[in-house]
Amino acid sequence: MPRPVSDHPVPADPSPTGAGPVIDLDPAERHGGPRGVEVRCEGVVHLYRTFAGHDVVALRGIDLTIGAGERVAFLGPSGCGKSTLLTLLGGIQRPSAGRILLGEEEISRMSERRLTRVRSRLVSTMLQGATRNLLAYATARQNLAFARLGGADRDDDHGDGPDLPHPAELLETVGLADQADQVVSTMSGGQRQRLALACAVANGPRLLLADEPTSALGHVDRELVVELLHRLATDRGTTLVVVTHQAEVAATFPRTISMLGGRIGSEGRAGSQYAVVGEEGLLHLPTELVALWPAGTLVRIEQDDERLVVTREEGAP
């Protein structure tokens, strides 16, 4: 029987160095609000240095706020920076410039020690490909137990506290109760991905990040995993950010963000498309219009009260 949250006050940061403020792991829950954490990016730029010594600009200035408990899908062509952004939000890499905040915690400037705590207690990242998130020669139950070790880092409850989902219930939720003692390497792709999802939420993250969680799955498994992602996130109010190239997956999210060339291009909310005006008036077309309005198309732009009217100039050079 879960104990009430007030029995488990979040302890002060036990770091022997005493460095930095306490990571407030669950403020919203203690105040009865959503459990998810707000995500903010301010001017985030990311460069990769190649072996040949060249810089590749993966992100060119991302300004973005994702509300606590919001569910968002990132779309965009290959190489536009989706996975890079996800790894920055998960604290796996640090941005070359700009700020990333999870709630009040600025993870872009945090010490490695505190970042490790954030990764094990606040954020969970599902990498692309189910097996990268699992121990292939362990059973489903053992994988879940391992995934909960991060939660066990919670000094108040040693991993069995009220805010951690129970492993048996999680296996039941993802439809793997009968596979509890099955070794991962003998599971189907869909079963592995459902187990990876169960492991990702096993230590009760407030932000769940998933990179292409359905890319290798058939139609039935894809629908199952998408439904589980939404259910597990909404049940606990977890903020959910998913990268996908599948439009039908993105369409199940209340908010979609399309990226292009390392920038945020357009947004969709509840079926409507929005474009974000970028630096120097740059405006990206929604992805599905790009083929109809290719680069080089000459257009006339006129302002009509609150509307911008864009008209193709037929026959122009």
Ligand SMILES: Nc1ncnc2c1ncn2[C@@H]1O[C@H](COP(=O)(O)OP(=O)(O)OP(=O)(O)O)[C@@H](O)[C@H]1O
């Ligand atoms: N480790 C790396 N070293 C050098 N360049 C990289 C590295 N990782 C990514 N890049 C480059 O950064 C840019 C963004 O890559 P990223 O993987 O974030 O894009 P993506 O939108 O997730 O692509 P995909 O949909 O193909 O996974 C690309 O130009 C890519 O080649």
